[in-house]
Amino acid sequence: xxxxxxxxxxxxxxxxxxxxxxxxxxxxxxxxxxxxxxxxxxxxxxxxxxxxxxxxxxxxxxxxxxxxxxxxxxxxxxxxxxxxxxxxxxxxxxxxxxxxxxxxxxxxxxxxxxxxxxxxxxxxxxxxxxxxxxxxxxxxxxxxxxxxxxxxxxxxxxxxxxxxxxxxxxxxxxxxxxxxxxxxxxxxxxxxxxxxxxxxxxxxxxxxxxxxxxxxxxxxxxxxxxxxxxxxxxxxxxxxxxxxxxxxxx
Amino acid sequence: xxxxxxxxxxxxxxxxxxxxxxxxxxxxxxxxxxxxxxxxxxxxxxxxxxxxxxxxxxxxxxxxxxxxxxxxxxxxxxxxxxxxxxxxxxxxxxxxxxxxxxxxxxxxxxxxxxxxxxxxxxxxxxxxxxxxxxxxxxxxxxxxxxxxxxxxxxxxxxxxxxxxxxxxxxxxxxxxxxxxxxxxxxxxxxxxxxxxxxxxxxxxxxxxxxxxxxxxxxxxxxxxxxxxxxxxxxxxxxxxxxxxxxxxxxxx
Numbered sequence: 001x002x003x004x005x006x007x008x009x010x011x012x013x014x015x016x017x018x019x020x021x022x023x024x025x026x027x028x029x030x031x032x033x034x035x036x037x038x039x040x041x042x043x044x045x046x047x048x049x050x051x052x053x054x055x056x057x058x059x060x061x062x063x064x065x066x067x068x069x070x071x072x073x074x075x076x077x078x079x080x081x082x083x084x085x086x087x088x089x090x091x092x093x094x095x096x097x098x099x100x101x102x103x104x105x106x107x108x109x110x111x112x113x114x115x116x117x118x119x120x121x122x123x124x125x126x127x128x129x130x131x132x133x134x135x136x137x138x139x140x141x142x143x144x145x146x147x148x149x150x151x152x153x154x155x156x157x158x159x160x161x162x163x164x165x166x167x168x169x170x171x172x173x174x175x176x177x178x179x180x181x182x183x184x185x186x187x188x189x190x191x192x193x194x195x196x197x198x199x200x201x202x203x204x205x206x207x208x209x210x211x212x213x214x215x216x217x218x219x220x221x222x223x224x225x226x227x228x229x230x231x232x233x234x235x236x237x238x239x240x241x242x243x244x245x246x247x248x249x250x
Numbered sequence: 251x252x253x254x255x256x257x258x259x260x261x262x263x264x265x266x267x268x269x270x271x272x273x274x275x276x277x278x279x280x281x282x283x284x285x286x287x288x289x290x291x292x293x294x295x296x297x298x299x300x301x302x303x304x305x306x307x308x309x310x311x312x313x314x315x316x317x318x319x320x321x322x323x324x325x326x327x328x329x330x331x332x333x334x335x336x337x338x339x340x341x342x343x344x345x346x347x348x349x350x351x352x353x354x355x356x357x358x359x360x361x362x363x364x365x366x367x368x369x370x371x372x373x374x375x376x377x378x379x380x381x382x383x384x385x386x387x388x389x390x391x392x393x394x395x396x397x398x399x400x401x402x403x404x405x406x407x408x409x410x411x412x413x414x415x416x417x418x419x420x421x422x423x424x425x426x427x428x429x430x431x432x433x434x435x436x437x438x439x440x441x442x443x444x445x446x447x448x449x450x451x452x453x454x455x456x457x458x459x460x461x462x463x464x465x466x467x468x469x470x471x472x473x474x475x476x477x478x479x480x481x482x483x484x485x486x487x488x489x490x491x492x493x494x495x496x497x498x499x500x501x502x
Contacts, residue, residue, distance in 0.1 A: 126355060
């Protein structure tokens with residue numbers, strides 16, 4: 001399949017994914033099920049990784065700034081906060097979810113395609129793109145920003161723990177830094193990233209899984225492609241959001 | 251009654267169906283038989299709209315399925331039940347939820363009515379007390395029975411079965427065949443079965459269409475099929491030397 005055909009197929013799938021549902025109650029039930037799958041299933045890994053990302057950010061920056069000696073250590077709170085809100089929490093969480101959730105979605109839909117479960121839905125008269133893809137994208141758009149906000153909070157706590165335990169700064173210094181020069185626009189940019197990333201994390205694997213043909217080998221291939229493609233798209237979109245938005249609202 | 255008229259289908263350069271026409275009658279088990287690669291599955295999928303034919307028409311009681319838009323097709327599909335080769339049960343749902351799914355999606359029945367209908371269908375396929383089981387806990391034959399229960403839960407007018415006996419032992423195959431036959435008569439459905447199992451042909455083949463290399467080669471019933479003495483259909487029926495020998499001895 002050519003690149004343009006893939007893009008066209010993806011866009012058609014997205015259009016159908018948000019067409020009018022046959023029965024709203026069934027779709028909302030499926031959306032809540034997906035929200036639980038994506039959200040609850042990803043909580044432990046997000047919690048562990050974001051806490052340590054915050055801690056290592058605090059420790060490494062403190063180590064470098066201390067050796068320069070020109071910057072007050074209370075800046076660390078601000079550095080950790082800005083780093084987490086603008087870049088680390090959204091991007092690392094999104095990449096993690098692209099791997100975990102993305103491969104799950106592609107494998108689930110791919111298996112359903114190969115075992116004729118999608119055909120069974122079609123025969124019943126269900127709009128499969130709307131019933132199987134729409135709720136996954138919607139659930140991702142609701143849950144991923146929540147996970148990223150949680151990652152920011154835990155990262156800030158991790159940064160505090162890492163810095164204080166390493167005797168780089170005191171709690172009072174860290175809190176002062178956290179409160180210094182706080183811009184609402186940074187949070188807005190973070191949420192814009194969250195929504196864009198959430199859409200990519202769910203929609204690309206949905207497309208790869210939904211269009212699988214062949215056997216078990218193709219499901220594995222689709223799952224890998226879903227993770228690779230969505231990770232690359234995430235990083236590119238991340239750059240453009242930073243490039244166009246960071247200077248415009250600050 | 252379902253009628254297919256001059257259906258053709260190609261995948262790239264490969265022509266799979268080369269103009270097939272047939273009529274499948276109401277209240278009868280209509281079988282499409284043929285060797286692997288003869289076009290049976292593509293014919294069945296073209297009939298239900300899972301594959302779009304390049305040319306030709308599919309008529310459900312005179313209503314042209316191929317000319318219908320998406321919305322009209324959805325309405326027809328509510329009159330169709332289908333049993334897939336592997337059952338195609340939804341893995342994440344229990345047996346009860348699988349059978350109840352079409353009721354949840356397309357009816358306004360209350361929970362008690364739905365449960366009654368699910369239990370009625372489960373009883374009909376001899377699968378009572380399996381409501382809470384997941385498809386992964388069922389044997390191949392049980393999956394097919396649940397697949398049949400799900401296919402008939404909305405009282406369809408048309409039933410399609412894709413290789414209902416594949417992967418089953420001969421005894422279970424006979425049970426599944428008998429069940430399909432009983433249900434066809436009971437609901438007066440137009441049943442179309444895609445198979446290469448000669449036991450099915452002889453057991454329930456009210457009307458048989460034999461496909462060979464994308465063309466309809468022969469059409470008749472299970473009594474007529476045994477009168478065949480040569481050609482592709484003869485080779486298909488008496489595929490092994492053992493069966494040919496058996497037939498020769500029977501004639502002597």
